[in-house]
Amino acid sequence: MLRALLPLTPQVLRVINAYVRVPPPQNEPILAHAPGSPERASLQAALERMASERIDIPILIGGKHVRSHKTDTVRMPHRHSHVLATVNEADASHVQQAIQVALEAKDEWARMPFAERAAIFLRAAELLATKYRPLLNASTMLGQSKTAHQAEIDAACEAIDFLRYNVHFAQQILSEQPVSSAQTWNMLDYRPLDGFVFAVAPFNFTSIAMNLSVAPALMGNVVLFKPSTTAALSNWYMMELLREAGLPDGVINMLPGDGPTVGNPALASPHLGGIHFTGSTPTFQGMWRTVGENIARYKQYPRLVGETGGKDFIFAHASAADDLDALATAIVRGGYEYQGQKCSAASRVYVPESLWPRLKPRLQEMIAELRMGDITDFRNFMGAVIDEKSFKRTSSYIEMAKHGGSEAAILAGGETDRSEGWFVRPTLVQVTNPRHRILQEEIFAPVVGLYVYPDAQFEEALRECDECATYALTGAVFARDRKAISRMMHALRHTAGNFYINDKPTGAVVGQQPFGGSRASGTNDKAGSLLNLVRWTSPRTIKENFVPPTRVPYPYMGE
Ligand SMILES: NC(=O)c1ccc[n+]([C@@H]2O[C@H](COP(=O)([O-])OP(=O)(O)OC[C@H]3O[C@@H](n4cnc5c(N)ncnc54)[C@H](O)[C@@H]3O)[C@@H](O)[C@H]2O)c1
Ligand SMILES: N[C@@H](CCC=O)C(=O)O
Numbered sequence: 001m002l003r004a005l006l007p008l009t010p011q012v013l014r015v016i017n018a019y020v021r022v023p024p025p026q027n028e029p030i031l032a033h034a035p036g037s038p039e040r041a042s043l044q045a046a047l048e049r050m051a052s053e054r055i056d057i058p059i060l061i062g063g064k065h066v067r068s069h070k071t072d073t074v075r076m077p078h079r080h081s082h083v084l085a086t087v088n089e090a091d092a093s094h095v096q097q098a099i100q101v102a103l104e105a106k107d108e109w110a111r112m113p114f115a116e117r118a119a120i121f122l123r124a125a126e127l128l129a130t131k132y133r134p135l136l137n138a139s140t141m142l143g144q145s146k147t148a149h150q151a152e153i154d155a156a157c158e159a160i161d162f163l164r165y166n167v168h169f170a171q172q173i174l175s176e177q178p179v180s181s182a183q184t185w186n187m188l189d190y191r192p193l194d195g196f197v198f199a200v201a202p203f204n205f206t207s208i209a210m211n212l213s214v215a216p217a218l219m220g221n222v223v224l225f226k227p228s229t230t231a232a233l234s235n236w237y238m239m240e241l242l243r244e245a246g247l248p249d250g251v252i253n254m255l256p257g258d259g260p261t262v263g264n265p266a267l268a269s270p271h272l273g274g275i276h277f278t279g280s281t282p283t284f285q286g287m288w289r290t291v292g293e294n295i296a297r298y299k300q301y302p303r304l305v306g307e308t309g310g311k312d313f314i315f316a317h318a319s320a321a322d323d324l325d326a327l328a329t330a331i332v333r334g335g336y337e338y339q340g341q342k343c344s345a346a347s348r349v350y351v352p353e354s355l356w357p358r359l360k361p362r363l364q365e366m367i368a369e370l371r372m373g374d375i376t377d378f379r380n381f382m383g384a385v386i387d388e389k390s391f392k393r394t395s396s397y398i399e400m401a402k403h404g405g406s407e408a409a410i411l412a413g414g415e416t417d418r419s420e421g422w423f424v425r426p427t428l429v430q431v432t433n434p435r436h437r438i439l440q441e442e443i444f445a446p447v448v449g450l451y452v453y454p455d456a457q458f459e460e461a462l463r464e465c466d467e468c469a470t471y472a473l474t475g476a477v478f479a480r481d482r483k484a485i486s487r488m489m490h491a492l493r494h495t496a497g498n499f500y501i502n503d504k505p506t507g508a509v510v511g512q513q514p515f516g517g518s519r520a521s522g523t524n525d526k527a528g529s530l531l532n533l534v535r536w537t538s539p540r541t542i543k544e545n546f547v548p549p550t551r552v553p554y555p556y557m558g559e
Contacts, residue, residue: 020115022171023122025164027509028129028157033148033378039133040378043148046138047376050084050233051076057087057236057256059094062101063249066094070257074233077145077384078374078421084142087232089257095224095265098253102196102222103271105250110192110220114174118167121218124245125163128156132241136234140206143233145383145421147375150338151206153507155234158207161510162528166211166218169530173537183547189540192220194300195273197536198266199252200259200287201235202279203228203386204341209235211527212276213252214242219536221273223252226262228279230386263287268294274303274536278343278527281309281442281471281520305535307515307522309442310343310473312496312505315350315465315488316359317479318455324355326502327478328362331448334476334504336370336426339385340446343521344474344498344506348439349450350461356452360411367412367426374421384421385445391422394445397438401429401447407436413446434464442471458484462491473517474508476500497524 031039057074058065067088074085090098109117128136136155140146146154178186197216201209213225227235239254255262266272267290275291277284284306291302314334316327334346351359375383385391395416401408413427426446429438438449453461465475475496477488485501492499497517498508508515510528518524525532 020118020171022118022167023164025161025168025511027511028160028164030149030152030157031133033152040148042134043137046134047141050138050142051082051376054083055085055233055236057085057232059088059090059256060239060254061094061098062105062253063243066097068094072229072256074143074230076142076421077230077386078423080388080421085233085236087229087256089229090255090262091257092261092265094255095262098224098255099196099266099269099271101250102224102253105248106192106196106222109217109222109248109251112220114170117218117220118170120242120246121163121167121214124214124242124247125160127241127245128160128163132237135237136206136241139234139237141375144203144206144231144386145375146338147380147383148378155206158205158510159210159238162207162211163214165511165528166215166533170218170533172530173534178541183545185544185546187542187544189542190219190537191540192216193273193303193536193538195271195298195302196269197221197223197274197276198263198272199223199225199276200263200279201225201227201231203230204338204343205278206231206234206238208278208527210238212278215527215533216274216276216536217247217251219533221536222250224266225252225254226259226266227254227256229256232256259283264290267291268297270297270299272298272302273300275305276536277306277308279306279308284308284522300538303535305523305525305532307343307517307525307527308520309444309471310345310517310521311348311440311442311469311471312344312346312474313348313350313465314346314476314478314505315462315492316352316355317458317477317481317484317488318352318354319481319484320478321355323478323480323502324359324362327355328359328366330476330478330504331363332366332370332426334506335448336367336382336446337506339382339424340426340448341386341390341444342506344508344515345444346476346505347443347448348465348469349448350465351450351452352455352458353452354455363428364412367428370426372423372425382426382446384423386422388418388422390445391416391418391424394424394443394447397443397445397447398424398427401427401438404431407431407433408438411450434461435468440469459491462488466492466495470520471517472496472519473521474498474500474505476503476505478502494518497521
C-alpha cells in the first residue's frame with residue numbers, strides 16, 4: 001500500500017523509517033495459571049492434544065516444507081519413551097538451498113519500509129499473547145520439560161517482550177541521524193548486513209530462539225535459523241506463528257539438524273554476514289575459530305554476536321544476617337528453577353561462616369521440599385534435565401562430589417533416576433577448596449556448589465569469586481551494609497554482565513535488565529536492547545550537497 005503511493009527513494013525511506021511512532025512497549029503480564037483460571041484450562045487442553053499426537057517437523061526453506069532422509073525425534077525429557085515429534089534434519093545441500101532462497105528474498109525485504117516490517121512482528125506479539133500462547137507454552141513444557149510458570153515467563157512473556165521492545169529500540173536507532181545544515185543534508189541509511197545472518201539457538205529458551213532470528217530480520221536481514229533439536233517442537237510452532245503474522249517466505253528459513261552438519265556449510269559461505277548465537281562457550285569458540293580460518297573468503301567481516309555459558313554466583317556478606325530467608329530463597333529459586341538449566345542459574349554460592357549455622361538447615365529444609373516430576377502435574381516445581389547426555393554429565397559431577405574425599409560433601413539431593421525421565425534431584429555440594437571444579441565449570445543442571453569463607457577473609461573471598469571461573473554472566477550479592485554492597489559492586493565489576501543486589505541472579509526482564517555477559521560468557525551485546533539491534537545494521541552515510549561549489553580556488557587564495 002505504502003509502496004504503491006510513494007516512490008521509495010532513500011529520502012522517502014529515511015522519513016518513513018525515522019518518523020513512524022511505534023506503540024510504546026510494555027512488559028507482557030505473567031498469567032498465573034491458578035486452578036480454575038481460563039488460561040490454565042486452555043493450556044491443559046493444548047497439553048492433552050499435543051501429547052496425543054506425533055507431528056513431523058520439516059525443514060523450512062522459502063516457505064516450503066522440505067523433508068530429508070535423515071530424521072531425529074523430540075521426546076518428553078520427563079517421560080523419554082514418549083516421542084512428540086519427528087524432526088527432518090538438514091544437510092549441506094539444504095543449507096545451500098536456504099542461502100540461495102534467502103538471498104533472493106533479501107532485496108524486497110530490505111527495501112520494505114520499517115513500519116511494514118515492524119507491523120509483522122507486532123502482530124506476532126499479539127498472536128502470541130492470545131491464540132498462540134497455550135500452543136507455545138504447552139510445546140515448551142512438553143518438549144523442554146518446563147513447568148507452566150517457567151514456560152509462561154519464557155515462551156509467552158519474554159518472547160512477546162522481545163518482539164515489542166525490538167521494534168521500539170529499532171525505531172530509536174533509525175531516528176538517530178547526524179547534524180545537517182542549510183547547504184547539506186546528512187543521513188545515515190541503516191542498511192542490513194551484506195549477506196545473510198546465521199541464527200543458532202540453544203535448547204533452553206524458546207524466547208531466545210525467537211529473538212535470535214527476529215532481531216536481525218527486523219533490521220532488514222534474511223536469516224538461516226538453526227534450532228536445537230531438543231527444542232524443535234516449540235521452535236516449529238514459533239515459525240508457524242511468524243508466518244501467520246505475515247513474515248514473507250524466505251526471510252527466516254529453519255534448518256534443524258546436527259550442529260556442524262548445518263553450521264560448517266553456513267560458515268563456509270562467502271555470503272555470511274553475521275552469526276547470532278546463543279549456546280555453550282565451546283560451540284561458540286569453535287564457530288569463531290572457523291570464521292577466522294575462513295576469513296579471506298567472505299565478502300565482508302561477519303558480525304559475531306554470541307551469548308554463551310555461565311558460572312553464576314551468589315555472594316553473601318555477614319550483614320545479610322537478618323535476611324536469611326531471602327538469601328535461601330534466592331539460592332533455591334536461582335539454582336534449581338528449570339532444573340538449573342538457565343545460563344543465569346546460581347551455581348556457586350559464597351557464604352560467611354557467621355551465617356552458615358543458621359542458613360544450612362534452612363536451605364536443606366527448602367531443598368527437601370521441592371517437588372520434581374512430570375511437568376503436567378502443576379504441583380511440581382521442577383521437571384527433568386533435557387536429555388540423556390545432560391543426565392550422564394550431571395551424574396558424573398555428582399559422583400565426583402560423592403567420592404570427593406574431604407574437599408566435597410553433598411548436603412542435599414545427590415539422587416538421580418533415569419528410568420522414566422532424566423531426573424536429577426536438586427543437589428547442594430559444599431566444597432572446602434575455593435578452586436574446586438564444582439565452583440569453576442558450568443554443569444547446566446540442578447547442582448549448586450557452596451563455599452563457606454571466614455568472615456575476616458571477605459576480601460580474599462571476593463577475589464576468589466572474581467578469579468575462580470572464566471565466565472562473567474550473572475551474579476548476585478546479599479547484604480544490608482551499604483559499604484559492603486559498594487565494595488562488592490566494585491570488586492565484582494567484571495565478574496557479571498547482569499548484577500543483582502539482594503535478589504536471585506535469574507529472571508532478567510526485557511526492557512528492564514538488558515541481558516548478557518562478558519569474558520567466556522559472550523560478546524555482551526545485551527539481548528533485547530538497542531545494543532544488540534545495532535549489530536544487525538551496517539549504516540551508510542549519505543551527504544547531499546544542495547549548493548555544490550563551482551570554482552576550485554579557495555577564498556584564502558585571493559589577492
Ligand atoms: N548467555 C546466554 O544468554 C545464554 C542463554 C541460554 C543458554 N546459554 C548457554 O547455552 C548452553 C546450553 O544450550 P545448548 O546445550 O543448546 O548449547 P550447545 O552449544 O550445545 O548448542 C547450541 C546450538 O548450537 C548448535 N551447534 C553445535 N555445534 C555447532 C556448529 N559447529 N555449528 C553450528 N551450530 C552448532 C546446536 O545444534 C544448538 O542448536 C549453556 O552453556 C548455556 O549457558 C546461554
Ligand atoms: N535471561 C534469562 C536466562 C537465559 C539463559 O538461559 C534469565 O535472566 O534468567
